[in-house]
Amino acid sequence: MADLPVLTDGVVTLRAHRVSDVDGIVEQCVDPDSVRWTTVPTPYDRELARSYVTEEVPEGWRTGRELNFAIESEHPDGERRFSGSISLRPMGGGLAEIAFGLHPAVRGNGVCSRAVKLILDWGFQRGDIEVVLWLAHVGNWGSWRVAWANGFTFHGTIKKLLSQRGERHDCWQGTLRADDSREPKHKWNVPPVLESDRLRMRPHRETDATRYAEILNDERSRHFGGRSVWLSQLPNKEHGIHRAREANARGDRYDWTIADRETDELIGQIQLFNLEGLDDTMAGIGYSMHPSRRGQGVLTEALGMLTEWAFREKEKGGLGLRRLKLGTATTNKASRHAAESAGFLHIATEPDAFPTGETGFEAEAIYHRLNPDWVEVKETPRY
Numbered sequence: 140m141a142d143l144p145v146l147t148d149g150v151v152t153l154r155a156h157r158v159s160d161v162d163g164i165v166e167q168c169v170d171p172d173s174v175r176w177t178t179v180p181t182p183y184d185r186e187l188a189r190s191y192v193t194e195e196v197p198e199g200w201r202t203g204r205e206l207n208f209a210i211e212s213e214h215p216d217g218e219r220r221f222s223g224s225i226s227l228r229p230m231g232g233g234l235a236e237i238a239f240g241l242h243p244a245v246r247g248n249g250v251c252s253r254a255v256k257l258i259l260d261w262g263f264q265r266g267d268i269e270v271v272l273w274l275a276h277v278g279n280w281g282s283w284r285v286a287w288a289n290g291f292t293f294h295g296t297i298k299k300l301l302s303q304r305g306e307r308h309d310c311w312q313g314t315l316r317a318d319d320s321r322e323p324k325h326k327w328n329v330p331p332v333l334e335s336d337r338l339r340m341r342p343h344r345e346t347d348a349t350r351y352a353e354i355l356n357d358e359r360s361r362h363f364g365g366r367s368v369w370l371s372q373l374p375n376k377e378h379g380i381h382r383a384r385e386a387n388a389r390g391d392r393y394d395w396t397i398a399d400r401e402t403d404e405l406i407g408q409i410q411l412f413n414l415e416g417l418d419d420t421m422a423g424i425g426y427s428m429h430p431s432r433r434g435q436g437v438l439t440e441a442l443g444m445l446t447e448w449a450f451r452e453k454e455k456g457g458l459g460l461r462r463l464k465l466g467t468a469t470t471n472k473a474s475r476h477a478a479e480s481a482g483f484l485h486i487a488t489e490p491d492a493f494p495t496g497e498t499g500f501e502a503e504a505i506y507h508r509l510n511p512d513w514v515e516v517k518e519t520p521r522y
Contacts (some may be wrong), residue, residue: 143155143200143208145262146208146257146258146260146261147257147278148253148256150212150213150250150253151210151211151212151222151250151253151254151257151380152210152211152212152219153208153209153210153211153225153254153257153258153261153310154208154209154211155209156190156191156192156194156196156207156209156224156258157209157221157348158192158193158209159221160188160192160209160220160221161185161188161189161192162188162223163220163222164188164191164192164208164219164221164224164243165183165184165185166243167223167240167241167242168183168187169182169183169369170242171324172243172246172281173240173243175276176275176276176282177240177303178302178303178304179240180382180497181304181463184282184346184489185443189371190298190329191318197227200361201318203229204228204229205226205227205228206226206227206228206229206262206407207221207224207225207226207256208224208225208226208258208378208414208446209224209250210222210239210241210250210254212245212253214242214244214245214425215244215245218332220443221242222241222244222245222250222517223239223240223241223242223245223250223251224239225237225238225251225254225255225258225285226238226239226240226258226438227258227262227268227271227302229267229268230272233261233268233269233270234268234270234271235262235268235270235271235272236271236272236273237255237258237259237272237273239251239254239282239285242328243341246281250347251281251285252285252288252289254285254439255285255289256289256321259271259289259315259321262458263317263415264413265482267412268314268317268456269316269317270314270316270317270422271291271314271315272312272313272314273286273291273311273312273315274300274301274310274312275309275310275311276301276303276308276309276310276311277296277308277309277310277381278345278381279378280384280388281310281313281443281472283313284312284327284388286315286387286453287315287324287327288323288343289315289321289323290319290320290323291313291314291315291321291324292313292315292319292324293311293312293313293388293389294312294313294314295311295312295447296309296310296311296312297309297310297312300312310436321475323510324520325389325390326390327387327388327390328387328390328391328392328393328414329342330342330393330395331448331450331456332395333395333402333444333445333447334400334442335440337399337400337401337402337440338397338398338399338400338437338440338441338444339397339399339400339403339410340395340396340397340441340444340445341395341397342384342387342394342396343380343383343384343393343394343408344380344382345377345380346381347396347405347517348377348380350404350405350429351379351380351396351405351408352379352407353427353429353430354407354408354429354430354509355379357391357429359430360427360430361496362495362496363471363474363491363495364427365467365494379452379521383410386412390411390414390415390427391415392410392411392412392414393410393411393414394408394410395405395408395409395410395441395445396408397409397428397437397438397441397448399509400428405429406428406431406432406437407426407427407428407429407437407438407463408426408430409424409425409426409438409441409443409445410425410426411423411424411445411449411458412424412425412508418516419464420450420460420461420462421425421460421461421462421463422458422462422463422464422512423465423466423521424439424442424445424463424464424466425463425465426438426441426442426474433473434473436480438473438477439476439480440476441476442478442481442483443481443482446482446508449463450463450510450512453516458514459513459516460510460513461509461510461513461515462507462508462509462510463483463507463508464505464506464507465478465483465505465507466489466492466503466505466506467493467504467506468493468503468504469493469501469502469503469504470495470501471488475504475506477505479506480509481508483504483506483507483508484506484507484508485504485505486506486507487503487504487505488502488503488504488505489502489503490502492512497515
């Protein structure tokens with residue numbers, strides 16, 4: 140293994156695995172996130188780690204089936220040492236799969252994105268790899284974020300493709316070609332945290348899944364929620380949250396949990412959509428409240444907070460939008476009251492335009508609010 144190339148950008152180094160990495164490998168492989176998202180054996184011990192370094196990794200290089208590097212970087216204590224593993228797995232025909240995992244101490248610091256860039260540069264320069272495939276379990280947002288940052292094109296979800304400890308799991312997939320740009324192909328929207336005295340609007344979390352599902356399955360929400368056929372096809376309570384977070388990751392929307400500021404419990408959800416339509420100075424708004432918190436003015440307050448941020452100038456951290464628009468059934472008095480109380484103006488009524496229940500339609504009340512301080516700013520998109 141001494142003749143393996145050493146790849147470095149001055150911050151992260153890819154090198155051959157060493158027996159001295161064993162303790163770090165064990166620490167990584169017993170970490171709950173590693174167990175959750177990878178096929179690492181459980182339980183895991185030093186004997187397995189030593190076999191990995193002295194047998195499995197060399198065998199992968201010898202056969203050409205897995206070109207596996209150790210990742211080395213600085214840890215929080217200032218020492219440079221083992222920080223994870225990354226590999227390319229040639230599959231023939233110019234295709235290779237990328238796989239990576241980090242020691243928990245260095246996650247969230249850009250180490251993995253740097254490691255991926257290093258191995259991609261090296262892999263494409265070899266001449267026998269034209270396309271790199273990325274696969275990850277649905278819900279592994281850290282892995283997707285790394286692939287996105289390195290220019291992979293996201294191709295959606297494949298059901299039950301990945302096998303892990305006797306079970307099959309849905310997976311995300313993406314590809315990068317040798318001649319592709321390494322820049323992100325689209326925005327990744329991260330909703331900012333917005334707070335008032337009693338509310339906190341923040342990105343969705345997996346811990347919101349149960350309360351979010353209760354909104355989706357509530358009778359009133361379903362009646363005024365449009366033809367949400369996908370609701371009847373939810374495989375689990377987490378899927379609703381995943382759909383919203385995926386839309387943010389694709390740059391299609393911004394989705395917030397409306398939470399009680401004291402308890403941080405989800406009490407509603409609100410979203411901005413149609414951000415890249417024919418008029419990129421406007422966006423649509425959608426929302427729904429948990430049954431337990433209706434009639435308390437929460438939605439009016441959340442609409443005001445969202446509007447302030449959406450209209451705020453970009454250089455001050457907002458979106459700098461000119462106009463916000465929302466629509467609701469004319470009979471949805473609570474929704475209309477919240478919109479009007481938040482300063483939205485009723486500008487039109489469209490007959491038979493709003494789907495209600497499973498089969499009905501009724502008139503839709505269209506509201507909008509204009510930004511009185513809007514000034515158009517032309518800029519080049521940078522993701």
